[in-house]
Amino acid sequence: MATKGANCSGQRLLPNVGCFFDYLLDTSKKSPMELINEVPPIKVEGRIVACEGDSNPALGHPIEFICLDLEAPAVCKYCGLRYVQDHHHH
Numbered sequence: 001m002a003t004k005g006a007n008c009s010g011q012r013l014l015p016n017v018g019c020f021f022d023y024l025l026d027t028s029k030k031s032p033m034e035l036i037n038e039v040p041p042i043k044v045e046g047r048i049v050a051c052e053g054d055s056n057p058a059l060g061h062p063i064e065f066i067c068l069d070l071e072a073p074a075v076c077k078y079c080g081l082r083y084v085q086d087h088h089h090h
Contacts (some may be wrong), residue, residue: 036080041073043086051076051083 042049047068053060053076061078068074073082 033080039081041082041084043084044068045086047085049074049083051079051081053079053081 049066049068051061051064051066064076064078066074066076066083068083068085073084075082
């Protein structure tokens, strides 16, 4: 039986820590950076992109304006999404 302040393994920890330590110790789970790196770079037509992290403002982050002048994907400093300029011509 788990007590208040115990993690999922039943070990006594600091109050309000919950299962966080079990999550950190579980090496089968991917880190947030590993997950975001699985998302391919987003192609955009302009030179500047405005990243908000999510279409829902409650789940996003402050708007980050990102310049896409370099060939390498540009990375949002808040969420890690990568953007590249789509150079196709009509």
